[in-house]
Amino acid sequence: MYKKGIYEISENVCIADKVYRMRLDGFTGDITAPGQFINIQLPGFYLRRPISVCDWDEKGVTIIYKVVGDGTELMSGLEKSTKLDVLTGLGNGFDVGALKSGQTAAVIGGGVGVPPLYALTRKLLDRGVSVKAVLGFNEESQIFYDREFSELGAETIVTTVDGSRGIKGFVTDALKDMSFDHYYCCGPMPMLKAVHGLCTDLGIEGELSFEARMGCGFGACMGCSMETRNGTRRICKDGPVFRSEEVSFDA
């Protein structure tokens, strides 16, 4: 269940090329799982902006977002102590209980798909699960949070398409020789498809987080419906995380 509340910006800084981290102070009791998202009302914009939760504690929530349009452009200019109307605790989130202590999770993120994996990694490590984090970017200037994942205690591998840092290529290039028991993936559609295909071939199950243009963000409008092997599902409400067995990239 989600709640609507007023949150105050306590940090809003650029951490990579066009990528910002914002800290919103306020009630976080409705956030129940990593991989959920929040939906932010911005002055002058009709629809809310859905942004995945990077991390949270009892005082507030951290998000990381990329400037891709007028809304995120405005967000990037908001000053500390600005108050925002936010819905929190949206979506299902990742299942941190899918693995037992001692098992290994591959945590695979691409670009602004990386943030929700941060709290996931923290929770998994807390449970005694080993985490191998594979973080894919286009080029060095866009890299963020690789050190933060390492500092949590994850074995962290960076890939860049142009080879300017880490492994040259896509996350699948790093993944294909890796051993793990379960995977969690968030990133652009082609990456989800490639990871899903590779892991299916490897016989490993996992969870994938999707994104879409949303109307409401809480399941009312059917604006972000997706066909799955279990029928039509709403990305915002039934997702954004779907199990690899449900997902179909045929449509």
Next chain:
Amino acid sequence: MYKKGIYEISENVCIADKVYRMRLDGFTGDITAPGQFINIQLPGFYLRRPISVCDWDEKGVTIIYKVVGDGTELMSGLEKSTKLDVLTGLGNGFDVGALKSGQTAAVIGGGVGVPPLYALTRKLLDRGVSVKAVLGFNEESQIFYDREFSELGAETIVTTVDGSRGIKGFVTDALKDMSFDHYYCCGPMPMLKAVHGLCTDLGIEGELSFEARMGCGFGACMGCSMETRNGTRRICKDGPVFRSEEVSFDA
């Protein structure tokens, strides 16, 4: 000619029932005559709010406005140091040169028609013109600026419809036995009509300031046109002040 600029609120206080005084700091070099107005852009509202200038100096402009709708409601809640986009120097304003030193002006205001007469009174007194100010209100709780007019040096008479202060009745009740050489009037349409009728009967000319729902406030849209004896005139651009000879209340 008018200019667009950014102004900062340095005061916004309630001075009578639903009546507020706001001080806006910024460039005032485009304000050329008392009786002109400014046009204020408010966050969340499409059209600007035209408000008459109460007074101005080299540092900023003072306006007095009444809360009558959602826009003025929002205005009344704006805090000090809020910045607003404002057009200044709009409209023609009163002709302070209509009288010579030693002559007497009747300055007649009703409700929120009173404010623009304040700077007018100051300018007239500066020129050595005697000013008799007749300020009409519905009831005592709505009275404002009577003392300020007195302090400038105007002979100030208050009328209230319910008799709760000053002369009971309308401004015309105070005006009918008064002697003066020229009049300046600003207030609601029935008052303008009554004053115009009385003064025409007395054989005294003057100037009347009109108000209307405006589109642009600077003469582009023809949203506030009025028939006069000299043809169609725009209240915002050719007015808001019209000479008593031009005005016709027949239409």
Next chain:
Amino acid sequence: MPDTKISCPDLRVELSGWELDNPVIPASGTFGFGYEFADFYDINILGSIALKGTTREARYGNPLPRIAECREGIINAIGLQNPGVEKVIEEELPRLRQVYRKKSVANVSGFSIDDYVYTAKRFDELEDIGILEINISCPNVHGGGMAFGQEPEAAASVCAAVKAACHKPVYMKLSPNVTDIVSIARACEDAGADGIVLINTLLGMRIDPRTGRKIVSTGAAGFSGPAVKPVAVRMVYQVYDAVKVPVIGVGGIETADDVLEMMYAGAAAVEVGAANLIDPYACKNIIEELPRRMEAYGIARLSDIIGRAHRA
């Protein structure tokens, strides 16, 4: 109409003999089948609920993206996604009944007159359906939907067929994308409609200036939100003048003031659409604000103001 409840101010309104506690109905397509909103507040405070548009067979709807943002509005190309009338009756309505005791407005769409009649008849059998809202105005499907709502004859033929087959009041939900809304509303009334609902969405389009591409998959799609309210108020006003049956006003309502504006124009009740999508508490807030506004404006009985702008 029973007059035993004493309330001050009185928010009750009536639609074809059905008394609602207040005029606020979430609009079809913005409230699902209602039960999900019960997580946030007691949905029994609503006047009623207009259910998600339902067709004879299940529909996935249009490809993504289905949503574009506008200034004070939203464009949607959902395309009548729904599980089909049988599943609605078997699965969705029982879930709604667990959290909601009032009657609902069934919203019926179709691709032929037979479709409309079939689906409407299934809802007509249910005790907890108050009225049948016949949607001849969906802009997001081909070969049906809005096509029936663009000509008086076509609108009348759907209306007459449903009316002949059903017992419950039939309200026709009309498209605003027409030259003469009055002639269509009149044709529906002549064909037996018990009420008119307007407006459905305007047909709008957004193109991304960064890429030059249409934002939603279908290109043109349904445009709603506060931006369209002046068109809705105008059409409600015009149709109120032209027909004797009740008009339900829809289009951009977001506040209690908007409800009053629509009722002054002639609406006997209102539907709140896009506002639910940006604030799940929108209807609750309106219902709580309405009595305060009524007191401020000196309105004792809400039903007294219906159409009063015609006489002011």
Next chain:
Amino acid sequence: MPDTKISCPDLRVELSGWELDNPVIPASGTFGFGYEFADFYDINILGSIALKGTTREARYGNPLPRIAECREGIINAIGLQNPGVEKVIEEELPRLRQVYRKKSVANVSGFSIDDYVYTAKRFDELEDIGILEINISCPNVHGGGMAFGQEPEAAASVCAAVKAACHKPVYMKLSPNVTDIVSIARACEDAGADGIVLINTLLGMRIDPRTGRKIVSTGAAGFSGPAVKPVAVRMVYQVYDAVKVPVIGVGGIETADDVLEMMYAGAAAVEVGAANLIDPYACKNIIEELPRRMEAYGIARLSDIIGRAHRA
């Protein structure tokens, strides 16, 4: 079209052989006869100017109030106030010529075909009129205006008559308050129109929730501003597909991004309307911002993007 000027990026566009330095034209009725804006900036930076709607005889227009505010929009009921075509030619245009060297768009309204022809012919004689914009879409007058714009046959008859009497390019300005904008645009093209301008205002209404009274004197009136842009983009898109002549896009344009969106939809040039009323510098700001946006989005020549959303 001469190609001697070298500029980067290239903002030039062409309307029936007339080259404009850029596509930005203040819309009729929001810019007077232009000269008053010369107090604020050099109006020769504009692509052109669409003059205040002109009729054969002088018109006072509608009673006050003529203006109502909407969310992201304005309703106006001016009612074609203008001094009549002779005074426009004798008094207004000479004043404009003192501050403006380019050709203008004459906007012609009328109450009969004879009216349209008479007024259009008077403008047709003037060297500094670039095109004749025939307004068959004014919602604020009775017995004319929009009535000619609601049926293909009526629109075509006005168009053919003006075309037969005049030499300059004839652009028909159409009403969006119709079921089928494409059929009306096609009828105009078939009748010889050299271009289509759309959209004129939507028909909207505001009622004051405090008083229950209609805000503008005429009740329903012309609704414009950013709120209507999605409808304008949709109609420009549809009509671009259906006709070969240029389309001028109007409706809610406020930014350089809006200009690009409208041109991607199919507009060969744009008119900026309501934005001038809330910011007298609106057109200047757009013209200054356009090259920056073009560079950011990698557009070298603005005319290349016209209608590109149809191919994206």
